[in-house]
Amino acid sequence: MIKKLLNFASIALFSAMLFSCADDNDTGTDDTYEPIPVSPVVLDIDAFPFDTLSEYNFFEGEMKEQEPVLGVIPYEPISALFTDYAKKKRFVWMPSDVQATYMADNELINFPVGTILIKSFYYNNVQPDNNTRIIETRLMLKKADDWYFADYIWNADQTEATFSLEGSFTNVDFLENGVAKSTNYRIPSEVECFTCHKQGESSVPIGVKPQNLNSLFAYADGSQNQLEKLIAEGYLEDNLPATINTVVKWSDETQPIDLRVRSYIDINCAHCHSELSHCDYRPVRFAFDESSDDTNIGICVDPDTEIPGMVDIVSPGLKERSVMYYRINTTAEEFRMPLLGRSIIHEEAVALIGEWIDGLTNECD
Helix, strand or coil: CHHHHHHHHHHHHHHHHHHHHHCCCCCCCCCCCCCCCCCCCCCCHHHCCCCEHHHHCCEECCHHHCEECCCCEEECCCCCCCCCCCEEEEEEECCCCCCEECCCCCCCCECCCCCEEEEEEEEEEECCCCEEEEEEEEEEEEECCEEEEEEEEECCCCCCEEECCEEEEEEEEEEECCEEEEEEEEEEEHHHHHHHHEECCEECCCCCCHHHHCCEEEECCEEEEHHHHHHHCCCECCCCCCCCCCCCCCCCCCCCHHHHHHHHHHHHHCCCCCCCCCCCCCCCCCCCCCCCCCCCCCECCCCCCCCCCCCECECCCCHHHEHHHHHHCCCCCCCCCCCCCCCCCCHHHHHHHHHHHHHCCCCCC
16 A cells, blocks of 8 residues: 555656646645655664664554554464463564565465564453553564564553563463463563574564465454455565465364364464474474374374373373373473463363364274
8 A cells, every 4th residue: 555655646746747847837836735654663674673662663652552553554363372361462564665475375474674573462451450461562573584583571651661582470460251360471582482483593473374364354444354454555465366275263163173273283383393493303293284184283193202191192082191182281391382482271272172182083003
């Protein structure tokens, strides 16, 4: 959209010049001229990261309201990564003279240099005051052929967030669907960021793939498919295929349970259990385009790490003997999965995966 406005403005300016040349006696001025809207986001790639979040000017008004300025586009994966029940607001911003490109349904969108992905982690119903608390806002900036991290930790007054990649913990007591919960929330260090975002020697985003964004989103100006919105804003080249192999919302009980499980482990587990990633030595591949294969998803597969009482990674009909079920149903740091970003149990996901395993009828050798 920004690029279209620039094109229209150029045509209008050329027409005005022709009209002026054609009538030398016309000395009037055009009071209807409106300046071309430009995103107010501030980015100096060489100075990244700034000391404070407010310096980027991503948000309108009070920063804690998370209302994006022009050019900062919200998005939401169909199935989201679990982080101790934290809520998340996600945004993307790009320079006005570049475009991203579709590569494949299951591959990261190829974003240009200067792209910033913005993700704020927050809790509602924080006790004892039952208020909202933003914990951190993470940024990923595309520079040349790699992505760089910055994390901003919010102050108690929720007026500013300050850069830090040292890692820390903060206690949060909150209500989730009316149930009291507590977490010692882990704010990641730079090394921990790389652990989850590792792709060989480089860092990459996780959720910005067409398969995860091919869905409707309620924007301020109306509901629209997220990929089409990026195209309309001039952020994404209009080269999408007619159909996209799309994940489902894991909590949607109208969807087949195998698709729900595969969608959940894609966003929560595949970033480590993929080639060149942190856990690529393990005998499973959890990406959505790979997990329809029984072996890749761990059915009847021997675990690489022996855990007493466990038989297979997924032991059909026996969730209590399955490593996958055990790992997501424990808080023991030496066994739990994912390795980072979770200190409490995602109870709804445990129920889903347990139901799926118990319903499997495969026979293992």
